[in-house]
Amino acid sequence: MFAYYFKLGVRSLRRNPVLTALMIITLAVGVAASVSTLTILHMMSNDPIPQKSARLFVPLIDPDPLEGYTPGQRQDDIQITYQDAINILKGAPGVRRTALYGVAGSVEPPRREIPPFSMGGLAPTRDFFAMFDVPFAYGQAWTEADEARGADVVVLSRPMAEKLFGDVNPVGKRLNLMGFPYTVVGVTEKWRMLPRVYLLQGGSPYSTGEEFFIPLATAVRHEAQHNGGMSCSQNLGPGFAARLASDCTWVTAWVETASSSDRSELQSWLDNYANDQRKLGRLKRNAPNRLFDVTGWMEYTGVVGKDSKLQAWLAFGFLMLCLVNTVGLLLAKFSVRASEIGVRRALGASRSEIFRQFLIETVVVGLVGGVLGLLLAFGALQLIALSGRSMANLARMDWEMLALTFVISVSAAILAGLLPTWRACQVTPAIQLKSQ
Incomplete structure (x- = not known):
């Protein structure tokens, strides 16, 4: 019927x-x-990386002074200091760790018919690519040795590689980026994470994404200015070294654990680290150390x-x-x-x-x-x-x-x-x- x-x-x-x-x-x-x-x-x-969103964590540590602080006050800043990020890279438990900040600079294309132009990128550590499942069309991420010595190497996005070199494998070729000669070691396949939870400072979380990647150590060695926000509760001294040693927040750190159940271990390490830093005269607010997985991070930062x-x-x-x-x-x-x-x-x-x-x-x-x-x-x-x-x-x-x-x-x-x-x-x- x-x-x-x-x-x-x-x-x-x-x-x-x-x-x-x-x-x-x-x-x-x-x-x-x-x-x-x-x-x-x-x-x-949308959960941008559902296969591991419960295993990726971003820590928040409040480095601001005690003056003007009310216990329980929400921490509006969503970045951490450079020294905290480096210490997390060195000691935090997990299978992968990365610290990153946004960068931008001019590039001189090897093809003469293209005039110099500016492009936006990211300065992470090499674990970033495996942590966020970034696919490669050519080559691979830079090596640990490249990262340790801050080598002038770059990973390009595929659209940018095709714009600069044409439809060929550009691995091993060189280009002048931010005033320095860089060697191309890899090209990412067309990849887009929406929203871009790995870096919510600088640009829209729904933008197309980065056009190039350079090692964090390389960006620091060349004193590459960050492309994004920075929060300072103190007068920042002159020079890039003063920024690195300051309690200004301008870096994002991520930790990948083997399973979501390892969150408590990571939280314990973070609390112990903060206690050690207080003994050195830092983190005077004694504010709770926050740890967010991907979905929690999206909710906390108000992505939607x-x-x-x-x-x-x-x-x-x-x-x-x-x-x-x-x-x-x-x-x-x-x-x-x-x-x-x-x-x-x-x-x-x-x-x-x-x-x-x-x-x-x-x-x-x-x-x-x-x-x-x-x-x-x-x-x-x-x-x-x-x-x-x-x-x-x-x-x-x-x-x-x-x-x-x-x-x-x-x-x-x-x-x-x-x-x-x-x-x-x-x-x-x-x-x-x-x-x-």
Whole structure:
């Protein structure tokens, strides 16, 4: 019977074409508005590395002075000092550790037809690539020996490598970067982590990503200025060495453990380290040492803003308004079929059969509205993508959202059709037959 009622539902689309078109368009607009907004929110709050997000931790240590501090006060800074980052690299338990900061500089392309230009990058330690599962198209990360001596080596992103050298393997070639000659040791495959949780200072967390990577030790040796925020509670002395020795926060550290259960061990090490630093006269606030996994870090730093969540709620509110209008249109459509319902009831059709027939008709409306809503959602996402590169990275619908579009549309149609369908079941056959 389902197939029969489904065919009737498809044929019913031809009845009252104006009402049918209004229902489908109303439902499609509501679905498109809610799905496009939900897609953006889904991409913004998406776990960027689900296979190991529970094993990646970022520590926060408060180095600020005691003056003006209230116990329990939230630490707004999301970076740590250079000396704390280096000590974490040397001693923190875990399978991998990295410290990093954003850098930027000019490059002189080896191809003469391209003028010098600026590009943004990252200065991490070599564990960064394995920690965040960065794929390589050519070569590999720099060696431990390169890192130890701060060698002038660079890993390029694939788009940047193709821009500088063309579609060839550039490993071993040299380029002038930030005023120094660097040797290319690797090229990352097209890779994009959204959001960029590994570095939330400097730029949008939804930007395309880094164009080059150099060792942290190399960046420090060349005194490469950081591309991002820095917080200082004291007067910073002159020179780069003063920054390294200061309690200014401008570096991010990450630790990867073998399992999520190793978090307590890492937390204990962090607390013991802070106690040792207090004996040296540092960390006078005695503030709690925080440790976040990836999802906790996204929540703490407010990667998904309250405005985005509010927009999603408003979009679903608009969908509910569309449902109310759809209910009215369905009532109007089903009311003109009262005589048909009376004849079917007189011929022996039960109320449950009438209910199933008309409910399946609303499902057909929901499917058609879902297809149209999906097309409108794609169009809305394309318009959103035009607002900037970061939004272009977010305005992409994956298979989950594609399936959710049809679930929302069919569910909305069923919800809207419950009252009209129930009203259709209440038709009294005798009254309808007398009126004929």
